[in-house]
Amino acid sequence: MDKERESFAGRFSVIMAFAGSAIGLGNIWRFPYMVGQYGGAAFVLIYIIASLFLSLPIFLSESVIGRSARSNAFGAMSVLAPKSRVWKSFGYLFILTPMIVVSYYSVIGGWSLDYLCKACTLGFVRTDAANINEIFGNFISTPWKPLLFHVLFLSISILIVFLGVKTGIEKFSKISIPLLFAMIVVITVYSLSLPGAREGVEYLVKPDFSKVTPATFSYALGQSFYSLSLGMGIIITYSSYVSKKENILVTGFGTAVSDLLFAILASFAIMPAVFSVGIEPNAGPGLIFRTLPFIFSKMGESLPYISSLVAVIFFLTVLVAALTSSISLLEVGVAYLIEEKHLSRKTACLVVYLSTGVLGMLSSLSFGPLSGVRILGKPVFDFLDAFSSNILMTAGALAAVIFVGWKMNKKVVRDELTNGGSLKMNSGLFGVVYFLIKYAAPLAVIAILISDFIG
Numbered sequence: 001m002d003k004e005r006e007s008f009a010g011r012f013s014v015i016m017a018f019a020g021s022a023i024g025l026g027n028i029w030r031f032p033y034m035v036g037q038y039g040g041a042a043f044v045l046i047y048i049i050a051s052l053f054l055s056l057p058i059f060l061s062e063s064v065i066g067r068s069a070r071s072n073a074f075g076a077m078s079v080l081a082p083k084s085r086v087w088k089s090f091g092y093l094f095i096l097t098p099m100i101v102v103s104y105y106s107v108i109g110g111w112s113l114d115y116l117c118k119a120c121t122l123g124f125v126r127t128d129a130a131n132i133n134e135i136f137g138n139f140i141s142t143p144w145k146p147l148l149f150h151v152l153f154l155s156i157s158i159l160i161v162f163l164g165v166k167t168g169i170e171k172f173s174k175i176s177i178p179l180l181f182a183m184i185v186v187i188t189v190y191s192l193s194l195p196g197a198r199e200g201v202e203y204l205v206k207p208d209f210s211k212v213t214p215a216t217f218s219y220a221l222g223q224s225f226y227s228l229s230l231g232m233g234i235i236i237t238y239s240s241y242v243s244k245k246e247n248i249l250v251t252g253f254g255t256a257v258s259d260l261l262f263a264i265l266a267s268f269a270i271m272p273a274v275f276s277v278g279i280e281p282n283a284g285p286g287l288i289f290r291t292l293p294f295i296f297s298k299m300g301e302s303l304p305y306i307s308s309l310v311a312v313i314f315f316l317t318v319l320v321a322a323l324t325s326s327i328s329l330l331e332v333g334v335a336y337l338i339e340e341k342h343l344s345r346k347t348a349c350l351v352v353y354l355s356t357g358v359l360g361m362l363s364s365l366s367f368g369p370l371s372g373v374r375i376l377g378k379p380v381f382d383f384l385d386a387f388s389s390n391i392l393m394t395a396g397a398l399a400a401v402i403f404v405g406w407k408m409n410k411k412v413v414r415d416e417l418t419n420g421g422s423l424k425m426n427s428g429l430f431g432v433v434y435f436l437i438k439y440a441a442p443l444a445v446i447a448i449l450i451s452d453f454i455g
Contacts, residue, residue: 013173014238015251016178017328029270032267035271051256054440055221058231059255065408072237072338074233076236094332095332098234102326104384106326133290141371160172176323183317184317197276200272218448225393225397227263231395232332270287330352394445401437414427
């Protein structure tokens with residue numbers, strides 16, 4: 001199987017691919033909002049600790065599964081636990097989850113594509129807040145335009161996946177991730193130069209321990225958990241393309257640091273601008289499509305063309321971030337169909353494209369013609385988001401750490417994390433890492449599950 005399977009070329013390619021799966025829309029709107037809402041610098045510190053000591057061990061667990069099995073997310077469980085129906089069922093979970101997630105994720109990706117087009121045509125110049133809210137509301141509630149952009153975004157994503165691991169995913173990641181960092185730095189420099197930006201900086205760096213509650217730890221852990229694409233079969237699938245010579249401990253650490261760095265840069269790109277025009281920084285998901293276009297409009301009153309250029313760069317950043325995540329989600333299903341159902345990559349891409357596209361259409365229409373349709377009291381979009389995030393992803397991550405910590409042979413785990421004992425530093429750290437995988441990480445995932453149900 002190894003001879004037939006594609007693989008990433010080297011460490012830089014591996015880290016860029018993994019970073020691409022991690023860096024997404026949540027880094028741009030959710031992390032900046034949560035930093036200010038839950039204690040500023042205190043939240044960042046908790047987030048760093050949660051990422052490195054709890055989420056990273058889960059990432060490494062999935063990496064061990066993928067690289068040791070050298071198979072897709074479903075096949076990996078069949079290879080490593082061939083006689084267990086229970087673990088095989090979790091293999092199905094690893095395929096189902098990303099297909100659900102990408103179906104509604106591509107809807108938001110379509111919104112970002114539409115807003116990039118608006119920015120390119122100076123659509124936010126001298127437009128007031130009420131009008132911008134009306135633009136967004138009218139856009140998502142009308143049936144055909146959001147569907148068109150959903151299909152277009154998904155088409156771009158599946159085309160990259162169709163080109164293969166090396167020619168598609170690897171090349172796109174090696175170009176897009178450095179581009180993402182370059183663009184977010186440009187926006188950050190511009191944002192920090194605005195009048196009143198200092199208040200936004202203080203909002204991000206000044207610790208407010210009065211806001212630190214048990215919920216803060218839960219939110220920080222949850223953000224790091226979801227941001228690293230855990231519990232969705234992505235890490236298992238991508239790790240199966242990683243060479244046995246590669247240091248997966250370094251890969252995991254590099255991915256976590258890249259994801260954290262981008263999230264912090266995004267915070268400094270957005271919040272100083274938010275405070276500069278006197279807007280409350282609690283817009284949540286509407287930050288991208290309601291608040292920020294108004295900010296660009298306010299900036300455009302004095303410098304319309306510079307403001308429009310910044311708007312173009314920003315929504316291009318949003319679009320690329322969405323694409324890097326969507327291709328990793330799609331590859332999970334495509335790899336499964338290629339290896340388990342023996343389809344060609346072309347046919348596998350078509351099947352995944354059609355199935356996720358149709359499900360995504362239902363999500364898109366839930367803001368308009370299907371707004372009255374409810375599943376357990378929620379619109380289709382909200383139900384799929386909550387079901388995948390609160391149940392499927394956490395169950396998948398819990399299964400991964402329990403499988404590696406309690407089911408797999410400890411020697412096999414050690415060999416994967418130390419490359420057969422050849423990596424001396426990894427060998428020295430193995431006891432700590434294995435303890436985190438076996439005990440700390442499962443408890444952390446269970447805490448997320450309890451928090452989701454209580455919340």
